[in-house]
Amino acid sequence: MAKSHNTKTSKVNTAKTSSNNGNKATKEAPKKVQQETFPADKIRSDIQSKNFDNLYDDYTKWKDKNVSNDDKEVISSVINILKSEGVEYFYGKGYGYMDSQDLPNAKNNLTKAYEMGADYYLYPHIIYMLGTSFYLSSDSQNAIKYYTEYDEKYAKDAKDGYEEPVLYALATMYKDLDKDKALSYAQKLVDKYPKSIYNNSVIKSIINK
Structure with a gap:
């Protein structure tokens, strides 16, 4: 009876050890970081449709990131349109919010116009x-x-x-x-x-x- 009990205990301990080793291996496995793809086609579409809100968000997100030369050209196009037509868009939007006394949105849009509009x-x-x-x-x-x-x-x-x-x-x-x-x-x-x-x-x- 004692022998049978020891055999069972041994099997349980072995199973625990095996399980712990498995957990360690799982914990130590390096996590794969999924790199975000630069949305060049979407940005080109936003440039075409003059979606300045999306373009400003993409500009702030990608301006300091390491991207390819082709993608840098797309970002440059974003900056150009924001500094030309985007400034007036954000100023007009901010002015409208000021008129309706929505000061948080006024500040948000006027800050964007300020950031992009130094030469405007x-x-x-x-x-x-x-x-x-x-x-x-x-x-x-x-x-x-x-x-x-x-x-x-x-x-x-x-x-x-x-x-x-x-x-x-x-x-x-x-x-x-x-x-x-x-x-x-x-x-x-x-x-x-x-x-x-x-x-x-x-x-x-x-x-x-």
Whole structure:
């Protein structure tokens, strides 16, 4: 009886050992990483149909990846169409969302226009509207960033009426952050646009402090 019991125990132990070895082998087997194929045909189709939303997504996904020279040419075509026609598309879409007070989508689309539009004629408008979308969202940090860029780059040639609200916004946002900067922007507003509707009691209080 004892012999039979030992034989059974031995068989069980052998089975466990075999099972454990099998598990080890399974765990140690290297996993195959499936490399994603560059969707050249899909992207060419999106270029043809001017699907700028898809093209922007593909651009951000593939721009820094190691692809073939042929695929690099496709990405280059994506960049070209985004920098020409795509900028106006994203600006228009962002402006529409601003108009309907959908600020998250406004910021999303205006950021895309900003990223691609540095050489486009709409760039001053894009910067101002992007700053305004953050200003209306009470995001002073980003509003200051874009309004400052607008003031530094386009104040001299500002014919679009943006400089007055930009100076007012910068003066009032800096009021509790940096009094010297607030005074600088407030004084610039008064000196440059003495009859501006933005020269109100808030601006006067900044200057007279």
